[in-house]
Amino acid sequence: MKTWLRIFFVGGVISFRALFSWIRPSIYIPTMLLGPTTQVLFFAYLGRTAHLKSDSWFVVGNAVQSASVAALFGMGFAIDGERWTQTLSAVLATPANRAALFLGRALPVLVNAAVTAATGFLGGALLLGFRMPWSQVPALALVLLLASFACTGLGMLTGAVGLRMRDVPIIANLTMAVLLIFCGVNIPLDKLPGWMHRTADWLPMTHSIAAARRIAEGASLRSVSSELLRELALGLTYLLVGFGLMRFFEQEGRRLGTLDRA
Amino acid sequence: MTRGARVFWTGFVLHFKNLSASPFMMVTAAIWPLVYATLAFLMFRATHQAPSLLYAALGAAVMGIWSTTATSAGGAIQQQRWLGILELLVGTPARLILVLAPITVAIAGIGVYSIATTLLWGRLLFGVPIHVLHPFLFAVAIPAAVLSIGMLGLVLASSFVLYRSASNLSQALEYPIWLITGMLIPLSLLPGWVHPLAWALAPTWGMRAVRRAAIGGDVGVPLLVCAALTVAYTVLAFLLLHHFERLARDRATLALT
Amino acid sequence: MAVIEAIELRRTYRTTTGVIRRKPLEVEAVRGISFAVEQGELFGLLGPNGAGKTTTIKMLITLLLPTSGEARVLGHNVVDDAREVRQRIGYVFGGDRGLYERLSAYDNLRYFAELYGVSGKAQRARIDEVLELVGLKGRESERVEGYSRGMRQRLHIARGILHDPEVVFLDEPTIGVDPVGARELRTLIANLIATGKTVLLTTHYMFEADALCDRIAVIAKGTIVGEGTPTQLKANVAGGRVTEIEVFGVDDAAVGRLRGIDGVTAVTVEDRDQKQLLIVQTTSERELTAPLLSELDGVEVGRVASREPTLEDAYVALVTAE
Numbered sequence: 001m002k003t004w005l006r007i008f009f010v011g012g013v014i015s016f017r018a019l020f021s022w023i024r025p026s027i028y029i030p031t032m033l034l035g036p037t038t039q040v041l042f043f044a045y046l047g048r049t050a051h052l053k054s055d056s057w058f059v060v061g062n063a064v065q066s067a068s069v070a071a072l073f074g075m076g077f078a079i080d081g082e083r084w085t086q087t088l089s090a091v092l093a094t095p096a097n098r099a100a101l102f103l104g105r106a107l108p109v110l111v112n113a114a115v116t117a118a119t120g121f122l123g124g125a126l127l128l129g130f131r132m133p134w135s136q137v138p139a140l141a142l143v144l145l146l147a148s149f150a151c152t153g154l155g156m157l158t159g160a161v162g163l164r165m166r167d168v169p170i171i172a173n174l175t176m177a178v179l180l181i182f183c184g185v186n187i188p189l190d191k192l193p194g195w196m197h198r199t200a201d202w203l204p205m206t207h208s209i210a211a212a213r214r215i216a217e218g219a220s221l222r223s224v225s226s227e228l229l230r231e232l233a234l235g236l237t238y239l240l241v242g243f244g245l246m247r248f249f250e251q252e253g254r255r256l257g258t259l260d261r262a
Numbered sequence: 263m264t265r266g267a268r269v270f271w272t273g274f275v276l277h278f279k280n281l282s283a284s285p286f287m288m289v290t291a292a293i294w295p296l297v298y299a300t301l302a303f304l305m306f307r308a309t310h311q312a313p314s315l316l317y318a319a320l321g322a323a324v325m326g327i328w329s330t331t332a333t334s335a336g337g338a339i340q341q342q343r344w345l346g347i348l349e350l351l352v353g354t355p356a357r358l359i360l361v362l363a364p365i366t367v368a369i370a371g372i373g374v375y376s377i378a379t380t381l382l383w384g385r386l387l388f389g390v391p392i393h394v395l396h397p398f399l400f401a402v403a404i405p406a407a408v409l410s411i412g413m414l415g416l417v418l419a420s421s422f423v424l425y426r427s428a429s430n431l432s433q434a435l436e437y438p439i440w441l442i443t444g445m446l447i448p449l450s451l452l453p454g455w456v457h458p459l460a461w462a463l464a465p466t467w468g469m470r471a472v473r474r475a476a477i478g479g480d481v482g483v484p485l486l487v488c489a490a491l492t493v494a495y496t497v498l499a500f501l502l503l504h505h506f507e508r509l510a511r512d513r514a515t516l517a518l519t
Numbered sequence: 520m521a522v523i524e525a526i527e528l529r530r531t532y533r534t535t536t537g538v539i540r541r542k543p544l545e546v547e548a549v550r551g552i553s554f555a556v557e558q559g560e561l562f563g564l565l566g567p568n569g570a571g572k573t574t575t576i577k578m579l580i581t582l583l584l585p586t587s588g589e590a591r592v593l594g595h596n597v598v599d600d601a602r603e604v605r606q607r608i609g610y611v612f613g614g615d616r617g618l619y620e621r622l623s624a625y626d627n628l629r630y631f632a633e634l635y636g637v638s639g640k641a642q643r644a645r646i647d648e649v650l651e652l653v654g655l656k657g658r659e660s661e662r663v664e665g666y667s668r669g670m671r672q673r674l675h676i677a678r679g680i681l682h683d684p685e686v687v688f689l690d691e692p693t694i695g696v697d698p699v700g701a702r703e704l705r706t707l708i709a710n711l712i713a714t715g716k717t718v719l720l721t722t723h724y725m726f727e728a729d730a731l732c733d734r735i736a737v738i739a740k741g742t743i744v745g746e747g748t749p750t751q752l753k754a755n756v757a758g759g760r761v762t763e764i765e766v767f768g769v770d771d772a773a774v775g776r777l778r779g780i781d782g783v784t785a786v787t788v789e790d791r792d793q794k795q796l797l798i799v800q801t802t803s804e805r806e807l808t809a810p811l812l813s814e815l816d817g818v819e820v821g822r823v824a825s826r827e828p829t830l831e832d833a834y835v836a837l838v839t840a841e
Contacts, residue, residue: 035437038436038437039437041437042437045447046302046305047305049313049446050308051311051312173289177294181297181304186301187304187305187308188308268639272629273630273633276622276626276629276630279626283621283622284621345616345619346616349612349617350610353581354635355602355606355634355636356633356636361634
């Protein structure tokens with residue numbers, strides 16, 4: 001959902017604050033809740049147009065994708081937004097543990113991402129008649145959490161890059177575009193050119209989406225365990241690399257004085 | 263040119279220039295349509311029953327026009343307020359609609375960049391033939407689509423400036439309008455009750471005019487409807503803005519401070 | 520006939536207060552203001568922040584409807600004949616905003632020239648003329664984002680006079696501009712009068728008002744508390760004198776005792792690093808230095824000086840008077 005990013009820009013700092021202290025329902029509901037549902041609908045109908053896959057296939061793919069994007073952008077906001085309000089250097093000046101600082105910031109983002117995905121499923125259920133066994137819901141929830149975690153990891157990485165470059169939103173936009181095209185959200189992986197298929201293997205979301213689709217069809221957690229482990233490993237890797245970069249850029253930033261925007 | 267037309271044209275050129283200098287606008291206009299075009303190309307190419315890739319390229323291109331409009335036009339008046347310019351604009355003797363319409367039309371106009379980039383992208387990466395059946399009609403259809411979509415943007419902007427709590431809906435309108443106006447999904451696939459709604463929306467007819475000019479079919483009717491909708495939106499925006507100006511002078515809401 | 524006429528102008532804002540339970544709240548920003556500005560005059564509206572200066576200007580330039588009362592600019596009613604008024608006036612406010620940053624100064628001006636109906640042929644010549652006037656000739660093709668505060672302000676003025684308005688409203692035009700830039704702006708404003716325009720200026724820089732204005736109205740809490748030429752206003756300060764006393768660590772009680780002295784009309788305290796400056800206005804020609812100093816017994820006193828009242832003294836006396 002690039003719209004979240006746009007709110008940041010178009011609405012400026014005011015909207016950003018409202019978005020991130022998501023207390024204001026007037027912003028939260030349309031962007032976070034209507035967004036996933038309309039996206040699910042759009043791609044399901046696009047799938048019908050192309051005669052490609054069932055509605056359910058698109059519901060699962062897009063709902064999981066909306067979670068990961070919420071995570072990706074949430075992390076970017078959490079880091080870049082601080083620089084906007086020029087408090088980043090104040091926070092960094094505190095002796096707080098860096099890991100706790102940034103991971104603490106990641107937690108609400110993660111929860112938000114899972115809620116976003118849930119609304120995508122709900123929208124699919126209400127408007128497209130998406131059904132799955134109730135008994136599979138806990139397993140699906142776990143997959144969603146994992147997908148959000150993996151993307152939060154990637155968000156940490158893009159956020160870190162954002163600490164350095166001045167265009168977090170543009171980087172986040174590009175990342176999101178890549179994920180949307182590569183990860184089998186709307187295009188079956190086997191229909192992608194070989195190099196894209198191979199790249200997808202190393203991106204977060206690809207494996208969660210595949211696992212979520214099978215779980216929605218009734219498969220057990222055990223049967224998708226290899227996909228889940230792979231996702232977990234990817235998420236951890238991105239998170240660690242992101243965190244490492246963050247520390248590195250923080251040092252650099254102090255040296256070069258680029259932490260604050262103004 | 264009459265005074266009104268000159269005010270409109272000067273404003274359009276100026277705001278188009280201003281928006282073109284905004285990296286964010288350009289990313290929205292240039293990159294996102296490419297993403298959707300790519301998605302559509304890959305999806306359509308995966309089966310044999312899908313519409314042609316040129317159909318997809320044109321759809322993604324016009325989606326770009328709606329994208330910039332949905333994301334930026336809805337807040338266009340607010341934006342001028344934040345810049346501290348709204349007061350100055352209202353304070354000129356020019357009619358408010360002639361001052362504000364060029365802004366939203368220019369925002370839609372930025373979407374024209376997306377037509378160029380998508381067609382080029384499709385040609386270079388996916389070998390989509392750029393074959394336009396009626397170049398002249400195509401050249402007429404694009405400004406007609408931009409104008410009508412831009413005026414729809416003005417209707418949004420003027421209603422959102424009146425009902426501020428609704429203004430966040432603007433961005434959320436992106437997918438729904440793409441969905442129901444036949445950009446990539448034929449209207450015939452959608453439930454019947456959606457059709458009248460689609461017919462009242464300029465993007466439906468703008469899309470139809472652009473696509474038929476390129477691929478074939480009657481262009482006259484969609485162009486006429488586009489023109490009629492432009493007039494209807496203009497009247498609606500005029501009334502809304504008239505109300506807004508009166509209200510703003512009464513409640514002191516023109517300035518931010 | 521007066522060029523600007525305000526008759527019993529009043530403006531109330533309705534807002535809400537309270538976080539949980541919203542209560543409607545009425546704020547009277549302007550409570551019955553009347554004044555008239557004559558052709559070719561430079562009229563100043565002075566007053567503290569929130570006194571109602573900007574609200575008054577906004578009513579006069581048609582951007583705000585008065586709650587009651589009437590105003591006319593060049594004989595046109597500001598409520599009903601808004602377009603006629605807008606065509607004939609220029610409006611300039613101070614500060615950074617109000618320009619298209621990513622566009623050149625020339626484009627900004629061209630746009631507003633069009634909005635004000637400066638016809639195509641005359642446009643270029645007129646833009647050149649105003650650029651020359653405000654001293655931005657040669658810089659007009661640069662983007663505004665690179666402009667200094669002073670340059671932006673001059674561009675604002677250029678924009679305000681593009682259509683050669685008969686009346687120009689300047690709302691705190693020198694705010695935030697460095698001293699040199701502000702001085703240039705004042706010269707520019709004086710030049711506007713020289714070309715026959717009528718100017719209404721708001722400011723809270725006293726020396727600025729003193730140097731520029733033919734006549735001044737002082738607004739406090741939404742009403743006019745004093746009006747006249749700078750000389751008249753100064754004379755109003757009880758025809759008296761001002762004593763400045765430098766002290767180190769004076770308390771409120773001592774200031775209160777000074778106010779109690781017969782013949783003292785106002786006492787203000789200005790903080791200057793470790794010391795304070797007491798500005799004491801007195802009514803009479805009588806020398807009050809001795810009684811003043813005796814009330815300050817126990818306070819360390821520095822320099823003591825007596826001088827003629829300035830416009831600032833007159834202003835302070837007016838806005839602090841209850």
